[in-house]
Amino acid sequence: MKLARIACAAAAMLLLAGCSSRQSIEELLRAPQPNEAQSAVQTALSNFLGEPLQLKYPRGGSEMAPLLFLDLDGDGDDEAAALYVTEGGGTDVHLAILEDRDGSWEVVYEIPGLGPEVAGVEEVPMLGTGTQLVVGYANTTLTDKYLAVYNYSSDSVTQLYSCAYTSYIAQDIYHDGGAELAVVLPVTQASVDIAVLRASEDGRIGVSQTLSLGEKFVSCDGLYVTESGGKTGLVADGASGSEERVTELFVVENNYLVRSEQQVPELSARSVQGLVPTDFDGAGAVEIPTLVTEADVAGYAHRFYYVTWRDMLGVPAWPQEQETPQEPASQPEQDPEAGAEMQAADGADPAAQEPAGSEPEEPAQQPESGAQTPTALSQLDAAALEHTGVRFGVYDSANGYFLRLPLAWSGAVTIEDGVVPDSWRVRDAATNEMLVSVRLAGLDETVESQNYTLAGVTEEKKVYVSVSTLVNSGAADIVLAGFTAMP
Numbered sequence: 262m263k264l265a266r267i268a269c270a271a272a273a274m275l276l277l278a279g280c281s282s283r284q285s286i287e288e289l290l291r292a293p294q295p296n297e298a299q300s301a302v303q304t305a306l307s308n309f310l311g312e313p314l315q316l317k318y319p320r321g322g323s324e325m326a327p328l329l330f331l332d333l334d335g336d337g338d339d340e341a342a343a344l345y346v347t348e349g350g351g352t353d354v355h356l357a358i359l360e361d362r363d364g365s366w367e368v369v370y371e372i373p374g375l376g377p378e379v380a381g382v383e384e385v386p387m388l389g390t391g392t393q394l395v396v397g398y399a400n401t402t403l404t405d406k407y408l409a410v411y412n413y414s415s416d417s418v419t420q421l422y423s424c425a426y427t428s429y430i431a432q433d434i435y436h437d438g439g440a441e442l443a444v445v446l447p448v449t450q451a452s453v454d455i456a457v458l459r460a461s462e463d464g465r466i467g468v469s470q471t472l473s474l475g476e477k478f479v480s481c482d483g484l485y486v487t488e489s490g491g492k493t494g495l496v497a498d499g500a501s502g503s504e505e506r507v508t509e510l511f512v513v514e515n516n517y518l519v520r521s522e523q524q525v526p527e528l529s530a531r532s533v534q535g536l537v538p539t540d541f542d543g544a545g546a547v548e549i550p551t552l553v554t555e556a557d558v559a560g561y562a563h564r565f566y567y568v569t570w571r572d573m574l575g576v577p578a579w580p581q582e583q584e585t586p587q588e589p590a591s592q593p594e595q596d597p598e599a600g601a602e603m604q605a606a607d608g609a610d611p612a613a614q615e616p617a618g619s620e621p622e623e624p625a626q627q628p629e630s631g632a633q634t635p636t637a638l639s640q641l642d643a644a645a646l647e648h649t650g651v652r653f654g655v656y657d658s659a660n661g662y663f664l665r666l667p668l669a670w671s672g673a674v675t676i677e678d679g680v681v682p683d684s685w686r687v688r689d690a691a692t693n694e695m696l697v698s699v700r701l702a703g704l705d706e707t708v709e710s711q712n713y714t715l716a717g718v719t720e721e722k723k724v725y726v727s728v729s730t731l732v733n734s735g736a737a738d739i740v741l742a743g744f745t746a747m748p
Contacts, residue, residue, distance in 0.1 A: 299328055302341045302359055305366040309357075314345040317354045320403060322381030331384050333358065333413040335391035340413065341366065342394055344379050352377045354398060358413055369416040374398050375407040375423065385431040385440045387460045388412065393421065395431060395442065408444060410458070410466050422458060422466040430484040434493060435459075435516055441469075443495055445481045453478040455497060457518065472518060474499070477507050477526045485538050488545035489575030489650065494521070496538045496547050504532050508549050510573055523573055525549065533566055535658055535747050546572045546650065556655065556676045558685070564659045565676050565685070572650030637731075638674065638689045639696060643667030644735025654743060655687070660701060661719050664726070665743025667736045670696075697740055698727045717744035 295303060307314050316327035327344045334340070341359040346352070354374040359366045376398030384392045391413070399406040408429060410422040429444040434457070442458040452473045459469040474481060474497055481499035488494075493513040501507040508529035510521040531553040538547045552569035646669040654665040655676065666674065666687065675690045679698060687697040700708050702723045708715075713725040724744055728737040 295328075298330070298341075302328060302343060302366050305359060306343055306345070306357055306368055309368040309371075310347055310350070312347050312349055314347050317344045317346055317379045319344075319379045319381050319397075320399070322383060322397070324381070324383050327379070327382075329382070329384070329394075331392060333384075333391050333394065334415075344374070344382065344396070346377070354379055356394075356396065356411065356418070358418055360416070370413070370418045372411075372418050372420070375409055376400055376405075378403065380406050383431065385410075385442065387439050387441070387458075387466060388464055389439065390414075395429075397426070397429075408442075410442070412464075424456070427480070428482055428484060430486065432486045434486055434495060434518070435513060436493065437516075443484050443486075445484065445497075448480055452476070453481050453499065455481070455484070455495075470518060472497075472511055472520075474509055475526065477501050477530070478509070483537055485540070485547045487538075487540075487547035487572075487574050489572050492574055494547075494574045496549065498538050501526075501530060504534075506531050506534060506536065508538055510549070512574065521573065523577070525573055528552075528571075528573075533656065533658055535661055536566075536568060536656060537748060539570070539745065539747070541570075541652070541745055546575060548572050548650070548652065553656075558676050558678065560678060561659075561685075564657065566656045566658065567671070568654060568656045568663065569671060570652045576648075576650035637692050637694055638667075638670050639694055639729060639732040639736070641667070641669050642733055642735060643669045644733070644739060647739070652743075656747070657685075660722050660724075661747050662717065662724055663743075663745045663747055664697075664699065664716070664724075665739055665745075666697070667739050670736075694731070695729055696732055697729070700725045700727075714741055716741065717746055719746045 303314070318327050319325055329342045330339045331342065332339050333342070338361065343357045343359065344354055345357070346354055353376060355371060356374055357368055357371040360369050374396065378399045378401055380397035380399040380403055382394070382396045385395045386392045387410070394411040396409050396411065397406055398409065406426055408424055408426045409420055412419045412421050424444065425447050427445045427447055429442055431440050431442050433439065434441045434443065439460050444456045444458060446454045446456055452475070455472040455474065456468045457470050457472065458466055460466055478499050478501060481497050483498035485496040486493065487496050495511045495518055497509045498506065507526045510523070510525045511518040512521055528551045529549050531550060533553055536550040536553060538549050540547050548570040550568050551571045554567045555563065556565035556567055558565050646667070648668060651668060652665055653668045653671040654663055656663045673690050674696065675688050677686050677688065679685050679700065681700065683701040685699050686695060688695055700713060702708050702725065704718070704721065704723060706723065708725040712727045714727070716724045716726040718724070726741060726744070728740050
């Protein structure tokens with residue numbers, strides 16, 4: 262029954278909906294009924310304490326249960342770890358470990374924690390045997406947090422390490438078989454520092470090195486482990502000022518983390534809060550937003566941004582020299598109906614509106630005989646011009662999503678308002694050809710058009726995308742598969 266969990270989905274949904282009363286939140290969290298094993302553990306613990314108890318649910322993190330079943334000592338059988346408070350035990354959270362002995366749960370160890378709230382809890386295998394329990398404690402406002410690493414062995418709990426912290430990440434950074442903790446320490450006047458906690462051969466947990474983020478950081482609220490090109494790195498992201506964000510990259514070299522030579526803070530400085538390092542495809546490579554330019558869209562100041570993301574661990578330099586795209590030997594004949602379909606999907610009269618991918622809204626002057634016209638973006642084999650570890654697209658800051666566009670379109674497109682409410686379009690800047698149309702709808706709404714594909718969903722919107730039939734199929738695939746909801 263590895264990692265059995267108390268079901269608390271209903272309470273979590275209500276909590277995310279914005280309940281503000283601490284008492285009402287805790288009542289909601291207590292609402293789910295425990296299963297037989299969970300009920301037996303609670304009963305055994307209450308009998309041991311001689312008074313009723315209240316389980317303390319974590320206020321954050323991926324593990325939202327106050328009662329965990331896991332093999333802490335590596336003997337093949339699960340123990341139960343409970344986080345709770347009692348009236349007689351003071352305001353701080355306590356941790357208890359229980360063993361199942363002959364079908365009956367018994368409390369084998371109980372220890373006071375480091376604060377009245379649980380900021381987060383997870384199991385982290387830092388030593389060679391069993392797994393360790395990492396608990397983040399906090400004050401009631403979560404402004405002061407304290408991290409504790411516990412080890413359970415021979416019916417005893419040992420606190421291996423504790424420190425004040427603001428955030429942390431647990432992962433096998435050095436690929437040595439045990440996880441490390443990268444812990445952001447509380448900000449001092451001197452700098453923002455990250456302590457890397459690692460297990461020694463004698464089973465102790467200590468700081469193996471301290472990373473200083475430098476003068477550009479005033480705080481750090483994001484840590485990510487990145488894997489690319491046979492290398493491992495640690496990405497730190499945070500605030501550089503009231504409106505600025507910045508990123509740093511450390512690379513594992515000879516079992517040690519060293520600062521990247523790529524001047525990542527300078528390249529990643531940006532004034533858009535919602536853009537954070539992201540592993541887009543889940544393959545382990547974390548990409549960093551490096552080129553962020555606001556799109557000039559009438560009526561939409563500070564909403565749309567052109568963004569180039571880079572896997573700065575696997576792509577050592579960018580831009581790189583690339584061959585100039587060759588103009589096709591012959592221009593394919595345009596389908597006059599293709600653009601009309603996109604306009605009709607927008608709800609406009611195709612006879613009265615410009616057919617996307619056909620003629621521009623204002624008649625273009627015909628070139629003189631023999632003169633060369635610019636190659637339309639729609640005709641480029643954009644998929645062949647993509648570069649591994651680099652992606653380009655548009656970030657909609659008002660709705661929290663990124664839409665990927667072909668890298669070959671970077672610097673060559675414009676954005677404009679759509680013809681229906683809550684829509685926008687992408688055009689070829691040189692030819693004015695319509696390339697992409699995007700429409701947003703409520704979560705309970707549907708865009709009824711065969712030309713639009715549901716690309717993805719944000720917290721509040723559905724995002725539909727239509728690509729002109731004139732666009733090269735490889736480029737169209739990049740756009741249609743390129744939606745990412747941002748945090």
